[in-house]
Amino acid sequence: MxxxxxxxxxxxxxxxxxxxxxxxxxxxxxxxxxxxxxxxxxxxxxxxxxxxxxxSVRAQGLRSGRSQALALLSSMPSAVSAGPSQLGFFTELAMGCARIALLKGYVFVLAPPDGDANPVDRLDIDGAILLEPAADDPIAAALSDRGIPFVVIDGPAGERTVDLHHEDTAELLVSHLVERGAQHPALVAGTDRRRSQAAAREVYEAAAARVGFTPLIAEADESDGEDGGYRASARLLAEYPEVDGLIVPIDAFATGAVRAGVEAGRTVGDDLLIATRYDGLRARTSTPPLTAVDLGLDEISGAAVERLVAILDGGSEPDASSASAPTLVVRESTSGPA
Amino acid sequence: MxxxxxxxxxxxxxxxxxxxxxxxxxxxxxxxxxxxxxxxxxxxxxxxxxxxxxxSVRAQGLRSGRSQALALLSSMPSAVSAGPSQLGFFTELAMGCARIALLKGYVFVLAPPDGDANPVDRLDIDGAILLEPAADDPIAAALSDRGIPFVVIDGPAGERTVDLHHEDTAELLVSHLVERGAQHPALVAGTDRRRSQAAAREVYEAAAARVGFTPLIAEADESDGEDGGYRASARLLAEYPEVDGLIVPIDAFATGAVRAGVEAGRTVGDDLLIATRYDGLRARTSTPPLTAVDLGLDEISGAAVERLVAILDGGSEPDASSASAPTLVVRESTSGPA
DNA sequence: CAAGAAAGCCAAATCGATTTGGTCACTTTA
DNA sequence: TAAAGTGACCAAATCGATTTGGCTTTCTTG
Structure with a gap:
């Protein structure tokens, strides 16, 4: 003890x-x-x-002006990012970042997305990785204010942004549903205007024009979680019974969509195909399991940390990220019962 | 940017x-x-x-001698604790700790179990939560050395230990298999001598005596992961064909056990019941899904952080932890196909 | 051999806050 | 009216390291 x-x-x-x-x-x-x-x-x-x-690490830090610590920050509502059992997108990224950071000689501070409280002032960090900042993101503002350099995962393209390949991901999902024979795939999107949402809409609408189906987009509020996805999907299916596929990028919405489909008398994987974006616990444990995308988060977090460390240590920028493309993980929700 | x-x-x-x-x-x-x-x-x-x-948090820290930071540490091999996708027991605990710590005014440092490197000297923390220390644990030694107070999750009972209820958990698993009709349940255990293993053995052997079956214990090395569990189970099933149930506390072993069962021509959930301990990604996504135990990690991590903070802030110790008992999550691996 | 270089060491400044132990000018109280 | 407060403020010490700028010696070397 x-x-x-x-x-x-x-x-x-x-x-x-x-x-x-x-x-x-x-x-x-x-x-x-x-x-x-x-x-x-x-x-x-x-x-x-x-x-x-x-x-003393403390004294060295004061003297040198550096703390050799990094953090992953996000102002996303935690209902979406963390999920009921604390496992999820944010956590997976955090562990990936922490591992690489440790290898690079930095420790990693965990700041769970907490809604209101802005943790930046209480964190003694040299740099941060900011996840999917909204426009006018308060955390981004606080970081700039304090002069703390940061790298963005999933933001406007640029030197300090690591891309999540939303276009590719959305394309994978839409093409997959079409290939599986969906005639009228619809999109269930979030209301907030983050890049992932924008990309999904664009790619979806482009595919509609190309393939020749009528685009149908339902919206729900991210912070409503699974219920939001359920209600949006239920409305959609009631109003447009011809819909035979749902692209539901947000996984919390996706499990809601499954529920709505079942309640509407559909067989998910057969006369209603459903696919989501993040291949996490929700997608894997849904009944039926959901087709999703392996986003390569390990590589993403690694690339983000490496870029950040390069900025902090003033060395040369690392090689243009050879980020491998996302890949589809096909499950029963688009391929029928096993 | x-x-x-x-x-x-x-x-x-x-x-x-x-x-x-x-x-x-x-x-x-x-x-x-x-x-x-x-x-x-x-x-x-x-x-x-x-x-x-x-x-400046740094300067305040130097002056006050406190950093307002905590960490979760473990010297368990990460193959067991983290798993391939970085999700798992350790991560779940870490997120739970981080949330409570933040509420208590502390930040939380993530130090992924890294095998060799002892991170203690590079961490600027006021206290730590130590997960399942072995006897002569190097991290425990380092913490004592530096005078950093710590609370143990899952160690010898005491003031500064938060119990994981291994006995209850093991009891749940054994009784469940027996209830489901297993005549010859065997135990697949790890070789290393941690409390969870000892408890599983004791409870298993006691149940054997009580119920009247012959105890059979197979062993595998934790660091071999799923393959170790597979080989141990395969040997066991080959040598003792009468075995109709497997208690496999380590989830990595459990998925190996399923593979061994299937290859031995068994039907998991029917003529071979398998149950594991930690209800994580592995248990839930196995085919068939594994019966497991909800350990109440949120409560565990909360209790650990609260006790640690009480020690650090010198206040009164929190109420004797009203830790709720673990509960069984029954799935197909012990209840047959849905 | 004197000027300059190099080796070897140290006192004090520095980082940015908090805390200790004052000073000074006014009240109160005895 | 002297002693004791007390309100308002500040200089300097402190936390534990690193770094700057010396100061001595002891070689070199022209």
């Missing part, structure tokens, strides 16, 4: 006193800087080891 | 100069301490706002 008699850790001054040298010399000796006699250097190292000295 | 011209943030000295008072007075005014004329206080606040002043 944690010892409650906290033995105040040895400081550089303790080492200096014990070794009979100045703090400067201790610092130089331990960091391999300056001119230090090798005998002195050894002596200092020995004393440091015997006192079990470790430099 | 992050602005690369970093405008060095306003410091308390800037505010003091601008307001024509000393740094002391600024500090007192902003923190509501000391005796400050209310006109002066207002003036200081106004200047602080106009300069967009925010105290």
């Amino acid at each position: 944690g010892d409650s008699s906290r033995p105040s850790r040895a400081t550089i001054a303790d080492v200096a006193r014990e070794a009979g040298v100045s703090r400067t010399t201790v610092s130089h000796a331990l960091n391999g800087l300056g001119k230090v006699n090798s005998a002195t250097r050894d002596k200092v190292k020995e004393v440091a080891a015997s006192l079990n000295y470790r430099p | 992050g602005d690369s011209s970093r405008p060095s943030r306003a410091t308390i000295a800037d505010v003091a100069r601008e307001a024509g008072v000393s740094r002391t007075t600024v500090s007192h005014a902003l923190n509501g301490l000391g005796k400050v004329n209310s006109a002066t206080r207002d003036k200081v606040k106004e200047v602080a706002a106009s300069l967009n002043y925010r105290p």
